[in-house]
Amino acid sequence: MLTQYINEMLDLPELKIHQILSIGTDAIHIEAIPLGDKQRCPYCKSDRDVIRKGRNDARTIRHLPVFEKKTYLHVPSIRMYCTRCEAGFVWVYEFVGPKQRYSRLFRAHTVELVLGSTAAHGARMQQAPVSTVQRMHNEAVPGQCEQIYEQVWEEAKTTAALVLGVDDFAIKKGHTYNTGIHNLKGETMLDLLPGRKLEDLQAYAQAHPDFLLLNPKAVVMDLAQVYHVWISECFPNAIRIADRFHVHGYVIESVQEVRKTVQHTLSPRAKAYLKANHRLLNPPAESLGEESRNRLEVLLNYSPLLRRVWEWKEAFTTWYDCSPNFAVAKLGFERWCKQGAQIEHTAVRGTLKTMCNWKEEIVNYHQCRWTNATVEGRHNRIKAFQRRHYFTRNRNRYRSGILVECHRHRMFS
Structure with a gap:
C-alpha cells in the first residue's frame, strides 16, 4: 500500500x-x-x-x-x-x-467507548490495560463536564418560556438522595445537588446565583411539599405543575388496593387468575390488545366495586388527555372527584384527599403540558452509571460523571 x-x-x-x-x-x-x-x-x-x-x-x-x-x-x-x-x-x-x-485520537476514542459502559469493556475493545483506560476516562471527564455545564446553562438562560423539571433519585434507597434540575424544553440536565431537604435546596440556591437568574415559565415536580415551597421562594411567578406520572401513580395504587380487597373474597381459582393478571388494570384500555382486553373483562366481572374504581381510573386518563383548556379542565376535575366520592373504599378516599389538596398544581398541567417523563428516563441512566462505577466516593468526580453520562448523546451526535 x-x-x-x-x-x-x-x-x-x-x-x-x-x-x-x-x-x-x-x-x-x-x-x-x-x-x-x-x-x-x-x-x-x-x-x-x-x-x-x-x-x-x-x-x-x-x-x-x-x-x-x-x-x-x-x-x-x-x-x-x-x-x-x-x-x-x-x-x-x-x-x-x-x-x-497514547495519541489524542486514541484517548478520545477510548473515552467514548467507556461512556455508557465500563473500563473493563473499553480495555477489551482497545486491547489496553484497564488502569490506563480508567485513567484516561478520569482525566477527560472533568473537562468535558465543564464544557457541557457552560453550554446547557447558556441554553437555559436564553430559552424562551423555559420549563424546568425537579426530581430526586436515590443513591441508597431510603437513606441518601440527590436532586436533579432539568431543562425539559432543551432536554438537558442543568445540575445535580446533594440531598432533598429544604435546607439543602435553599443552600444550593444561595450558592448558585445563576439558578436564581433563570426565568422559568413553569416548573414540573412531584407532590413533595419541599419542592413546591422551594420553587415558590425562588420563582414566585412560575406555574407549579404536579407531574402527571406521579399523580397518575396515586390513582393506579388505589385501584390495586381495591383489587387486593376484592381478591380475598373470591374463590381460589378466581383469586389466582386476578392475581396473575392484575397488571392489566393499570394501563389505559385502548392501549391493550384484543386478548388482553378479553382477560381484563373477566377481571372486571369479578366485582362491581372493582369495575367502578377501574372506570374511575379510566375517566382520570381521559381527563388528562382530552381536556381542551384550563377552564374546562377545572370543571372536569371536580366532576371526577365527585365520581370518586361515590366509591366507598378507604384507598379511594385517601387518594381523593391527596388530589383535593393538590388540585391547583394538578390542573395546572392544562396550562403548560409538560411532564417529567424524560427526567425519569434519565434517572434510569444515572442508576446504571452508579452500578457500573460502584458509587464513586469522590463527589466532584461522581457529579461530573453523571452530567457527562446524561449528555453523551450531545457530545457524539
Whole structure:
C-alpha cells in the first residue's frame, strides 16, 4: 500500500509516513517523521533562531487501530535549541501530549467507548490495560463536564418560556438522595445537588446565583411539599405543575388496593387468575390488545366495586388527555372527584384527599403540558452509571460523571 493512503487512514496531517517497520498478527509498527523542519521557541515564540541539535530515543505512540490491528507510531524525539533565548526544548507533536504514549485520537476514542459502559469493556475493545483506560476516562471527564455545564446553562438562560423539571433519585434507597434540575424544553440536565431537604435546596440556591437568574415559565415536580415551597421562594411567578406520572401513580395504587380487597373474597381459582393478571388494570384500555382486553373483562366481572374504581381510573386518563383548556379542565376535575366520592373504599378516599389538596398544581398541567417523563428516563441512566462505577466516593468526580453520562448523546451526535 502506498504511504500516501496510510497517511489518510491515520488522519495525522503533521506526519509523513517514512516506512512500515513490521506487520504482525496483532500489531503494526510504522515509522513517521514530522513534515516541518522547525518549531517556534516556547519562550520568544519565534522560529528564526531555532536549530536542531540531534535526537533522543524515538517515541513509540499507540494510535487508532488499522485493519483491526494495534498501531504503533515510531516518531523521532528531536532536540531543538533557540540561539536567542539559549533555551533547549524537544519537538512538540500536536497529535500526542508531552510524555504520553497514547495519541489524542486514541484517548478520545477510548473515552467514548467507556461512556455508557465500563473500563473493563473499553480495555477489551482497545486491547489496553484497564488502569490506563480508567485513567484516561478520569482525566477527560472533568473537562468535558465543564464544557457541557457552560453550554446547557447558556441554553437555559436564553430559552424562551423555559420549563424546568425537579426530581430526586436515590443513591441508597431510603437513606441518601440527590436532586436533579432539568431543562425539559432543551432536554438537558442543568445540575445535580446533594440531598432533598429544604435546607439543602435553599443552600444550593444561595450558592448558585445563576439558578436564581433563570426565568422559568413553569416548573414540573412531584407532590413533595419541599419542592413546591422551594420553587415558590425562588420563582414566585412560575406555574407549579404536579407531574402527571406521579399523580397518575396515586390513582393506579388505589385501584390495586381495591383489587387486593376484592381478591380475598373470591374463590381460589378466581383469586389466582386476578392475581396473575392484575397488571392489566393499570394501563389505559385502548392501549391493550384484543386478548388482553378479553382477560381484563373477566377481571372486571369479578366485582362491581372493582369495575367502578377501574372506570374511575379510566375517566382520570381521559381527563388528562382530552381536556381542551384550563377552564374546562377545572370543571372536569371536580366532576371526577365527585365520581370518586361515590366509591366507598378507604384507598379511594385517601387518594381523593391527596388530589383535593393538590388540585391547583394538578390542573395546572392544562396550562403548560409538560411532564417529567424524560427526567425519569434519565434517572434510569444515572442508576446504571452508579452500578457500573460502584458509587464513586469522590463527589466532584461522581457529579461530573453523571452530567457527562446524561449528555453523551450531545457530545457524539
